[in-house]
Amino acid sequence: MITAAQVRAARALLGIDQKALAELSGLSIPTIQRMEASSGNVRGVVDSLTKVVAALEQAGIELIGEGAVSTATGRGVRLKAPPPKH
Numbered sequence: 001m002i003t004a005a006q007v008r009a010a011r012a013l014l015g016i017d018q019k020a021l022a023e024l025s026g027l028s029i030p031t032i033q034r035m036e037a038s039s040g041n042v043r044g045v046v047d048s049l050t051k052v053v054a055a056l057e058q059a060g061i062e063l064i065g066e067g068a069v070s071t072a073t074g075r076g077v078r079l080k081a082p083p084p085k086h
Contacts, residue, residue: 001041001042001065002041002042002049002052002053002063003038003040003041003042004035004036004037004038004039004040004042006063007021007032007035007036007042007052007056008036010056010061010063013061014056014059014060014061016059018032018033018036021052021055021056024055024056024058024059025048025051025052025054025055026051026055027048027051027052031044031048032052035048035049035052060074062074
């Protein structure tokens with residue numbers, strides 16, 4: 001699974017816009033826009049999600065799932081879990 005925030009953050013790290021990600025993944029710009037406008041996990045056609053993930057990984061992005069350990073080298077960004085609400 002990939003979240004809309006991960007897609008936006010990955011683009012920011014790569015310094016590319018939605019058009020460039022669309023070209024890298026072979027998808028349309030509106031498809032990328034819909035993915036990034038999602039709340040939480042991106043929902044959509046599995047093939048489209050797979051293409052975006054593959055394009056990001058090919059460009060040098062490591063997607064880290066919640067609670068997963070990153071074993072790769074290089075810099076990255078990860079959101080901390082929010083503090084518990086009282």
